[in-house]
Amino acid sequence: MLFRRKSYTINPDMYDTFNHFFHTFLLPNQLTHGASLVGRWVNESRTEIMAMWAYRDLADFEHVDAAIRESEHHQTAQNYRQTLPSLFENSSEDFMESTGNYSTSPYIVAVSGFIQNEAGQVLLVRNEHRSNTYEMPGGRVEPGESMKDAVAREVLEETGIHAEIGDMVGVYQNVTTGVLCLVYRGKWISGSATPNPGETIDAQFVELNETNVADWITREHFATRVFDAMNQGNVAYESYEVRPYRLLERVQG
Template sequence: MVAVSGYITNETGEVLLVRNLHRSDTMELPGGMVEEGESLEEAVIREIFEETGITVKVFGVTGVYQNMTSGGICVMFRGEYASGQLQTAEGETTEAAFAQITEENLEDYITRPHLRVRLLDARNSRCVPYEAFRVRPYDLIRRLEE
């Protein structure tokens, strides 16, 4: 099980957050499951659009997180708002908003510790290169380097 998530900022430095129907006790960075045949980059862009109605540009990966309880892996991207109007996704998100996140108010928005860590890492880390490719013969599809 591989998921992706995005630390997305707007022109004023606010961070995109969503409240999911099945985790209504917390806000979180938008994202979801990678579909078969989809690159990680394609998945995060699609999931953010589905959950929030906006289009984003991503720059690179800021972290990889493995849930040892469920076996799930989440790859975190950093990016920025490109276009569109915020909206929620019926049956999935109940809220989508840009918020000014500080050390002082972070826990007011994100109540789950493992989700707070992802946001802090994404905000404070450099991106590492991300590459999507095919082999036999080698075909570079896309490389992100901030």
Template structure:
């Protein structure tokens, strides 16, 4: 892996403005083209911000850099910075780092997504700010000490405003490029007022989605795959439990959706 350390010198009183600029433009610019953010830090004086990005190798970094420079979002970022003033950050520097060893156990990011339908059979889709070229099923990352069932209901609620019940797992998908394991669910809309999530989703709605028109809405192949699998689902058995001592939280045998029990 290749790591790039980007250091920004800022004025402390503009830290919040710079953080918003980073999350709106700099972060989505990188991740939408394949980079991974390892972490972002600010020093005690709040006049220096450091972000460390991860790439597979030098060739991958150079490809991401070319893609970023040619993107529409970068042009928007440059216009936004001009409006905010060039001293949004005083200067930036970067250098590249390579690891001297492996000091942590293997890590994978677990995410969840959900195929949610309403009474009319329409499908709940979102269009994210950092993936504006496509609609997709709502979802996101599982937080520490959170079950996948709690996570999918929370992510759907946060991104769309919808309350849902979950029927079962329709597929498991691994992005080996970014170490993300995605668990896809199917469920039903039960209430809540639809609304985009500020800073995350640009559009939310129910759509008359089917196999014939999916290309009209969902442009990315890996999003299409998990959506098509959920249209005519074959549910997977799964269980949530604790150990020391063992406690079964919920168990689903993969048959009828009503078999899903123990949801919080």
């Protein structure tokens, strides 16, 4: 493993602003393109913030870094940064290698919702950090939260829709990023589809069928989840890799 230590010197008055910048722009873009955040720390006087990132090797870092710099989200972050010239005073980075494996990394548990309205249309969102595709709303499960509660919360946060969550339809393991996503069907209860700035740039109910899914959902592993949810069969399971996409296993019992 290769580790990158990134440090920022800041004015303590900019601490909350810098944290907002990190969580809104830097963190989602890094995770989307394959970096792993080991941890993030601040000193007692709040004048220095340090983050430690993990990569497979130098080639992996260079691949991730190039993808980030070419992304739309990176450009948005740069534009935001230009409006705050005092966001941080300076920054530095260096690289280190691990001397051994002293811990195991748990999987990230996420959920997603196949939410239909009374007309049978499906709720889709376009995320700020993944703007080249539509997808079903969803996100990470919070500590102490049930899966169904997590789906309902994420749907509401990303779209403004209150939904009744039903049965699970699929389990999807991203071996590359360590994300395990559970997909549930659900029904619209109330609310109008509205994007949430900072998370989604579009949210709408769409008339989907087996012939037009690819017109909306351009990432194959996201499209598969929609196809599975459309069918009323048994729960599906998939494991796959990304960058590039490669299906490892699929079972639909």
